[in-house]
Amino acid sequence: MVVLSKPAFDHFKNCTTFFPGIPLVDLSRPDSKTQLVKACEEFGFFKVVNHGVPIPLIKELESEAVRFFSLPHSDKAKAGPPDPFGYGDKRIGPNGDVGWVEYLLLTTNTHSGYQKFASIFGEAAENFRRVVNEYVLAVRRMACEILEMLADGLKIQPRNAFSKLLMDEKSDSVFRLNHYPPRPQAQLQDQSNGRNLIGFGEHTDPQIISVLRSNNTSGLQISLKDGSWIPVPPDQTSFFINVGDSLQVMTNGRFKSVRHRVVANSSKSRLSMIYFGGPPLSEKIAPLAALMEGEEDSLYKEFTWFEYKNNAYKTRLADNRLGLFEKI
Ligand code: GA4
Numbered sequence: 492m493v494v495l496s497k498p499a500f501d502h503f504k505n506c507t508t509f510f511p512g513i514p515l516v517d518l519s520r521p522d523s524k525t526q527l528v529k530a531c532e533e534f535g536f537f538k539v540v541n542h543g544v545p546i547p548l549i550k551e552l553e554s555e556a557v558r559f560f561s562l563p564h565s566d567k568a569k570a571g572p573p574d575p576f577g578y579g580d581k582r583i584g585p586n587g588d589v590g591w592v593e594y595l596l597l598t599t600n601t602h603s604g605y606q607k608f609a610s611i612f613g614e615a616a617e618n619f620r621r622v623v624n625e626y627v628l629a630v631r632r633m634a635c636e637i638l639e640m641l642a643d644g645l646k647i648q649p650r651n652a653f654s655k656l657l658m659d660e661k662s663d664s665v666f667r668l669n670h671y672p673p674r675p676q677a678q679l680q681d682q683s684n685g686r687n688l689i690g691f692g693e694h695t696d697p698q699i700i701s702v703l704r705s706n707n708t709s710g711l712q713i714s715l716k717d718g719s720w721i722p723v724p725p726d727q728t729s730f731f732i733n734v735g736d737s738l739q740v741m742t743n744g745r746f747k748s749v750r751h752r753v754v755a756n757s758s759k760s761r762l763s764m765i766y767f768g769g770p771p772l773s774e775k776i777a778p779l780a781a782l783m784e785g786e787e788d789s790l791y792k793e794f795t796w797f798e799y800k801n802n803a804y805k806t807r808l809a810d811n812r813l814g815l816f817e818k819i
């Protein structure tokens with residue numbers, strides 16, 4: 492099992508910036524667009540309330556996920572391997588990353604990933620698919636609302652400049668269910684070594700925007716600009732939003748793609764569901780002209796989402812994927 496070499500929360504000692512807390516944005520407030528822009532510039536991460544996604548729908552999907560992850564391992568394994576869609580256990584991506592996590596990765600606009608699932612779970616798979624589809628539609632609506640408020644806040648016309656990419660029928664978006672089992676008993680008893688068990692290693696998300704909801708078990712941490720790690724207190728009725736690499740590029744570095752990870756130190760299992768909103772494969776990812784001031788140059792070489800994603804799958808989780816596309 493993989494363990495971090497640094498003692499837990501040791502990073503706080505190195506924390507040089509004052510951290511006022513995870514930005515909280517109430518989407519129903521008239522000034523939320525200004526707060527959203529600020530949060531994306533400062534952290535690339537924030538929490539939203541009054542999001543409009545029905546709590547019963549969230550609970551229904553959570554029950555489906557719990558039911559799936561409670562199945563015998565041999566059954567779940569039949570819905571694998573994640574190549575890239577399907578069930579995965581401990582191995583993340585194709586290049587040797589591992590974590591204390593099992594997961595289900597699905598596309599949102601085709602049915603790949605579901606076929607494996609359906610062939611094993613028959614009618615139960617149908618209901619699962621219905622709930623996932625309903626949930627994805629609801630969180631996509633919220634993500635688009637946020638992206639439109641961000642466009643307003645940045646004074647970009649048209650206001651769907653970002654959101655239209657998620658609404659495109661060819662949008663290459665992904666949905667992920669992660670289950671972090673409780674930390675093994677032996678390690679719980681031996682807290683003296685104070686080491687973190689990694690659930691999901693540090694990384695940035697390649698897409699435009701990610702929408703995360705978890706149960707009430709902690710574990711998620713975000714990295715500040717000074718490299719310190721900040722734990723994100725869980726909140727099962729709110730959503731956490733990440734800026735992805737593509738949005739960093741489209742804003743020419745004004746918004747920051749946030750580095751994050753999950754530590755699995757808990758005696759309770761953690762369940763998270765994440766929608767990754769991505770553009771169509773053929774989309775050119777470049778700073779929006781409306782955002783470029785005066786002689787401002789793009790910080791990035793031009794690339795398509797296909798090229799970026801293709802390269803991402805050749806990298807390790809912690810790699811800086813944007814590095815390859817930065818102009819020197
Ligand atoms: C990180 C964000 C999403 O979870 C994901 C991940 C993907 C995977 O798990 O297959 C990747 C990772 C993620 C980035 C680099 C590559 C691809 C694992 C990995 C090592 C589904 C995604 O789109 O990129």
